[in-house]
Amino acid sequence: MTIWQAFIEALQSLSANKLRSGLTILGIVIGVAAVIAMISIGRGAQDTITGSIQGIGTNLLFVFRGGSEDVRNPQPVTLGDAEAMADKFQAPSVEGVAPILQGNAKVTFGKESHLTQVSGVTPDYSSVRNIKVTEGEFITEDQILGQASVALIGPDTANKLFGRKEGVVGETIRIEGQPFRVTGVLESKGGSSFSNQDDRVLIPLTTAQSRLLRRSTRDRVDLIMVQAINAQSVPLANDEISEILRNRHRTAIGADDFTVFTQQDFLDTAKTITQVLTIFLGGIAAISLLVGGIGIMNIMLVSVTERTREIGLRKALGARRIDILIQFLTESSVLSLLGGVIGIALGWTISYIVGRIAAANQAAINPSMGLDIVLIATLFSTAVGLFFGLYPANRAASLEPVEALRYE
Amino acid sequence: MNEWVIEAKNLTKVYKMGEIEVEALCGLSMQIAPGEVVAIMGPSGSGKSTLMNIIGCLDRPTAGEYILDGVQVSNLKDDQLAAIRNRKVGFVFQSFNLLPRATALANVELPIRYSGSGKGRKERAKQALESVGLQDRIYHRPNELSGGQQQRVAIARSLVNNPAIILADEPTGNLDSKSGEEIMHLLLSLNQERGTTLIIVTHDPGVASKTHRVIHIRDGMVEEEV
Numbered sequence: 001m002t003i004w005q006a007f008i009e010a011l012q013s014l015s016a017n018k019l020r021s022g023l024t025i026l027g028i029v030i031g032v033a034a035v036i037a038m039i040s041i042g043r044g045a046q047d048t049i050t051g052s053i054q055g056i057g058t059n060l061l062f063v064f065r066g067g068s069e070d071v072r073n074p075q076p077v078t079l080g081d082a083e084a085m086a087d088k089f090q091a092p093s094v095e096g097v098a099p100i101l102q103g104n105a106k107v108t109f110g111k112e113s114h115l116t117q118v119s120g121v122t123p124d125y126s127s128v129r130n131i132k133v134t135e136g137e138f139i140t141e142d143q144i145l146g147q148a149s150v151a152l153i154g155p156d157t158a159n160k161l162f163g164r165k166e167g168v169v170g171e172t173i174r175i176e177g178q179p180f181r182v183t184g185v186l187e188s189k190g191g192s193s194f195s196n197q198d199d200r201v202l203i204p205l206t207t208a209q210s211r212l213l214r215r216s217t218r219d220r221v222d223l224i225m226v227q228a229i230n231a232q233s234v235p236l237a238n239d240e241i242s243e244i245l246r247n248r249h250r251t252a253i254g255a256d257d258f259t260v261f262t263q264q265d266f267l268d269t270a271k272t273i274t275q276v277l278t279i280f281l282g283g284i285a286a287i288s289l290l291v292g293g294i295g296i297m298n299i300m301l302v303s304v305t306e307r308t309r310e311i312g313l314r315k316a317l318g319a320r321r322i323d324i325l326i327q328f329l330t331e332s333s334v335l336s337l338l339g340g341v342i343g344i345a346l347g348w349t350i351s352y353i354v355g356r357i358a359a360a361n362q363a364a365i366n367p368s369m370g371l372d373i374v375l376i377a378t379l380f381s382t383a384v385g386l387f388f389g390l391y392p393a394n395r396a397a398s399l400e401p402v403e404a405l406r407y408e
Numbered sequence: 409m410n411e412w413v414i415e416a417k418n419l420t421k422v423y424k425m426g427e428i429e430v431e432a433l434c435g436l437s438m439q440i441a442p443g444e445v446v447a448i449m450g451p452s453g454s455g456k457s458t459l460m461n462i463i464g465c466l467d468r469p470t471a472g473e474y475i476l477d478g479v480q481v482s483n484l485k486d487d488q489l490a491a492i493r494n495r496k497v498g499f500v501f502q503s504f505n506l507l508p509r510a511t512a513l514a515n516v517e518l519p520i521r522y523s524g525s526g527k528g529r530k531e532r533a534k535q536a537l538e539s540v541g542l543q544d545r546i547y548h549r550p551n552e553l554s555g556g557q558q559q560r561v562a563i564a565r566s567l568v569n570n571p572a573i574i575l576a577d578e579p580t581g582n583l584d585s586k587s588g589e590e591i592m593h594l595l596l597s598l599n600q601e602r603g604t605t606l607i608i609v610t611h612d613p614g615v616a617s618k619t620h621r622v623i624h625i626r627d628g629m630v631e632e633e634v
Contacts, residue, residue: 005521016509313505316466317565318494318522320487401466
């Protein structure tokens with residue numbers, strides 16, 4: 001018996017019970033489709049998230065207060081720290097430094113009111129984050145010195161407050177009741193999964209310190225963004241700023257009271273999270289594949305019982321144990337293979353539709369279907385068929401010919 | 409050529425039914441010469457079926473020797489027995505036992521497939537069907553054939569590997585008397601043409617009367633040979 005003959009014969013005997021075979025295949029189809037859809041959607045989400053992190057810029061570092069868990073009373077990062085990092089001699093790998101104060105505030109114009117993120121920034125923020133304005137101009141050194149009541153607003157914020165994205169420079173908005181003059185509109189950065197970069201308000205750092213986002217000490221900031229001269233010098237810049245901060249904060253060795261996060265760290269964290277999510281979803285989907293496998297086993301057991309006489313006859317005509325084993329294993333494998341192929345198509349369709357729905361809701365998830373997923377799903381479903389087919393096939397193969405022939 | 413195609417010496421078969429042991433054959437001996445046509449008769453419970461299973465290599469005796477066509481069969485393993493059945497024994501059953509979804513041709517091909525020699529399979533199967541007079545029905549399925557025709561397909565299947573013996577278990581039992589006679593006629597003529605040993609297990613004295621020799625079995629022993 002060649003494999004091809006066994007395959008043809010399996011198809012014939014499966015097609016004799018079309019409804020039953022179809023329902024069994026359906027179990028596998030659902031399992032494989034669920035696994036495929038979950039994994040490809042998970043991967044799509046991962047691509048979106050890592051993509052948006054990469055969009056921030058590949059040569060950025062973020063400096064926060066607080067370090068390893070054992071440090072007591074961590075000192076805050078300050079404007080002085082930021083200035084020290086900007087020193088070309090102490091930190092030659094640093095291109096630009098942007099200290100930031102952040103908070104949420106209610107922004108109003110006329111009767112329109114909107115809660116959004118307000119950041120106090122310096123002029124350098126524009127180059128560090130590569131931010132451009134579509135009208136007006138970015139925060140200037142003079143405005144910093146004068147603690148000017150000026151604000152730049154994101155395009156979405158403008159839309160919400162004014163119902164338009166242009167021609168709003170010169171209008172006066174109120175932030176937490178205080179009047180601010182709009183001096184510019186930020187260029188759109190596109191949607192991001194974390195926070196909407198287009199819905200925000202930027203004001204001079206000094207203004208924020210003194211009037212809007214007061215902190216315990218005068219020169220304290222929430223975050224310092226550091227731009228390295230290029231992507232390769234990020235580790236070097238990391239070492240340099242860490243050294244500067246250790247000196248300024250006078251910390252003990254190995255007890256840093258600050259954290260430097262690179263974009264790579266963000267990427268790694270996000271990847272870990274999405275991978276865990278993908279595995280979790282895939283695992284749940286795999287359970288349905290398992291249920292499908294049990295379906296195969298069930299139907300094969302019924303089939304073996306039904307065909308006891310046939311098995312007896314085949315044995316009488318000279319079929320060996322292995323011949324019967326192969327016959328039934330082929331049948332269960334064909335069931336699961338067919339289910340696998342249809343499941344791949346269905347899973348692909350589902351992930352495509354989910355991608356479309358996500359796109360329609362402005363959450364760009366591009367489900368990615370790799371050849372590896374298809375291969376794994378095919379192998380896995382065939383393995384399920386073989387595994388769950390083994391017991392029934394073995395049962396068929398070990399029937400005694402005399403008793404099998406006598407079976408009514 | 410061996411003197412006997414079937415040589416059984418002191419065959420004993422004991423079945424265990426729970427605690428009780430039932431002796432179906434107790435020291436049965438018999439010989440059948442090549443080309444003979446032999447009927448085995450006996451009431452139910454006589455051990456006739458057990459004997460048939462052992463002759464057909466479907467089962468092994470508990471004790472005793474059984475030599476089929478020069479091969480000592482008594483202590484072969486399952487797969488070796490399968491190979492012996494495939495090459496040396498052709499079965500014809502009372503209820504035909506054809507695969508319902510396969511054509512007559514595919515049914516006849518089945519033993520060749522299990523013998524591992526795929527060459528000229530179709531040709532050999534066609535020849536076998538021709539020798540039972542079914543050359544124009546080879547692509548019919550069993551449910552498109554009459555009982556007599558189905559039994560002819562079964563006979564063709566039993567012939568196709570040129571076995572040493574054909575073992576027919578009540579071959580006419582499920583047929584009306586006319587097709588029964590035709591089947592008997594066919595079996596006997598095949599025996600004459602090919603010289604294949606024919607062993608028929610039957611209740612029917614009419615069938616038994618057409619054979620060369622009748623072996624009566626009772627209580628697991630040969631009662632008399634006529």
